[in-house]
Amino acid sequence: MAKEITNREENYSQWYNDIVKKADLAENSAVRGCMVIKPYGFAIWENMKAVLDQAFKDTGHQNAYFPLLVPKSLFEAEEKNAEGFAKECAVVTHYRLQTDPDNEGKLRVDPNAKLEEELIIRPTSEAIIWNTYKNWIQSYRDLPLLINQWANVMRWEMRTRPFLRTAEFLWQEGHTAHSTKEEAIQEAELIHELYARFAEDYMAMPVIKGYKTESERFAGADNTLTIEALMQDGKALQAGTSHFLGQNFAKAFDVKFLTSENKEEHVWATSWGVSTRLVGGLIMTHSDDEGLVLPPRLAPIQVVIIPIPKPSDEIMEVADKVAADLKALGVRVKIDRDMKKRPGFKFAEYEMKGVPVRIGIGKRDLEKGMVEIARRDTKEKASIALTDCVSHVHGLMTTIQDNLLARAKKHRADHTSTVDTFDEFKKAIAEKGGFVYAHWDGTEETEDKIREETKASIRCIPVDTVDEDGICVYSGKPSKRRVLFAKAY
RNA sequence: CGGGGCGUGGCGCAGUCCGGUUAGCGCACCUGUUUUGGGAACAGGGGGCCGCAGGUUCGAAUCCUGCCGCCCCGACCA
Structure with a gap:
């Protein structure tokens, strides 16, 4: 069983890589440091995204989208920020290729197509956004400005790992402007709390809330709030940050507003983000040597039904009925109808993919009016009366979610x-x-x-x-x- | 940027030292049959510019030169 997944004790980082691969979450791409997020892995991110996006909207934020490329002159405007990210920026210098006269069939950069000003591929978007806000903000009536964007960013990291650190990654970045310092600080704290609750309530990943020391602070921030989670190997993962930016960007980009007293003032700012790194945190918080373990609230498939052949109409009818009843309760359920693969293979496969609950329906059980229900978190298997199956499984969604959080909390307390x-x-x-x-x-x-x-x-x-x-x-x-x-x- | 390693069907590798039949193995894939309650078995089948470019040679995956790419270990980081 669990073929080809390295034990955690043996080599934790190899174990992590094996999980990513065997659970079909992501793979390395042809691009250095950049991964391909495969459908199953992306579905987890999409679930995270849906919850967070709603939470941002519920707290008054709106989504927008800003350009990938940042002119160098804008990028360098806020000095500390520019300095902090300078070492890891990819830079666009040309805008055209041409056929290579010395190398048939190959292309080269057209030396005549050099850009007057280099463009930076955003490592974060403060610069381009604050340059834009300058035109959006005139009066205290324009504030607060509460914007979020879902985007990709690029940081040319020396060493990369799937989800935990990739050169290109997906994230959301919130950028807000406020008329007072207090309001901006409150905004940063609001999001900090929102991140912490998301981590605990959805990811079942307990976090410590705090703020960073000056040396660990986001470049250009006056204060950085962070949530820190503890992974199974005893290392900490920074899982989300919310920055109070003071007036640093407002001053750098000259973003001023008129108060109700007709006084001109610089605005106060925050920025905050979580990234696909959360998927890495999710993996390392719950998974075991048999594969991925997912909390029900984020699992793309919460329940898998495996009809155990010989195929029969009766079994499929029961499977369809159970699936329909679970769906009616809002459970994400899949029936595996592939009759080429054997049950044993499927059991292992869905364990590897971390599906929280598996229902096995076979002739032998059905004759007694029973089905087999297996929990991924505890690996317990139980025979449950078919009549109780749906309510039992529905209840397991909460039970498993709670158990994973409790287990993670215990691990953290023990370490x-x-x-x-x-x-x-x-x-x-x-x-x-x-x-x-x-x-x-x-x-x-x-x-x-x-x-x-x-x-x-x-x-x-x-x-x-x-x-x-x-x-x-x-x-x-x-x-x-x-x-x-x-x-x- | 330093140190180490590796490029051979989709994946993982052997073969390279010491040049010589038709480049081999496992997994995956396709077809068929029997199977199906914890990763099925058998039979048949398809798929390779041996990283790229030169060179040596009657003959190169193998030797030589140059280049490219990737992985691992350190300094940087959400």
């Missing part, structure tokens, strides 16, 4: 330490892994030293922990609050 000395710190990081709460003196110097010596970085300064006097585990200087450390993806 979270609170330490007071650097020895304890190093031991916790090296032996146990996971999250470590420790006092920090607030300096970048200490942060860097700890990262160098332990590979662990400050994931965030959590918002939910209480103030508590202590001394920095590294420097011994006073500290008012523990921060969250971990090795990160």
Whole structure:
């Protein structure tokens, strides 16, 4: 069973790659660092997208779309932002190819088609968007401006991994403008909370909410709020960020508005995003050595019905009826009618693909008025009376969703330490892994030293922990609050 | 950008050192039959400019030169 999936213990990152491949989520493409998201993987992203999109709309945001290419002069306008992303930008320099005179059948870049100004393939869209907002905002009556875009972006990363870090990735990026600082901060916090709830309620992936230290902050932001999840291998995954941008972009792009008192002021801004990286987080939170495990709320197929041959009209009738009744309850259900594949093959296949519930309907069970119901999360199999099947399975959707969240929370609790000395710190990081709460003196110097010596970085300064006097585990200087450390993806 | 490795049917590989029948194996694929309650068996079949370009040779997947591409390990990152 579970042929060809590497055990997590043996090689976690190979296991991850195997899951991506065996569950048919994505594959490498002909383009360096860029993956092809296959239909099943894309369906998971589409489900995430649908929920988030609705949540953004419910909180007053509208979707729009801005260009892929950003003129270099706009890109460099906000200096910190430009600097932060400069090293990983793909740049368009020419607009035409021609047949190569020295190399028949080949094309070359037409040297006469050089662009006057280079175009940057967006690594994020603040620049082009703020240049546009300048024309949209004149008065306090134009505010707040609450825009989201679903888009692809490109960051020329040195090393890539499917979903977790690809050169091109899909995401949503919200860009809002406000008349006051307080309102912008509230917006950033609203989205931060929205992301955290999405992660827990839909992905069943518990997260720590907090804000980033200055060195980990988004380039061009005054504050970066983050949600941090703990993966099964004890490493942290930054799963979503929401930035308070202050007036940095408003000043860089000269976006001003008139207040009701007829005073000219720069607007206040936020930006926020989650990406296809969430799919990677989903995989690494729940899956096991048999394959993918998906929470029902995001699973493209929530229930698969496998008629167990010999094929018979009676079995198919029962399957159709069960499927129809489940659909009526809003359950995403598939009947596998492929009679060429044997049941054993299908069992393994749907386990690999993480389908939460499998219903086996065969002659032997049916004679007793029973069906077989298998849960992907616990791998339990049960014989259930056909008459109870639909309500039982419907109930399992919630049961499994809750169980996955509880399991992930337990894993996180088991891999979270609170330490007071650097020895304890190093031991916790090296032996146990996971999250470590420790006092920090607030300096970048200490942060860097700890990262160098332990590979662990400050994931965030959590918002939910209480103030508590202590001394920095590294420097011994006073500290008012523990921060969250971990090795990160 | 440094260090290591690899390019051979769709995928994974053998063959390369030491040149020589028709380039082979597993998986996948197609057809047929028997099967079908945990990854079916048998029979038959299709598919290769051996990464690209030169060179050496009677003869090159194999030797030589150049180029291209990819993967892994480090510095960068959602």
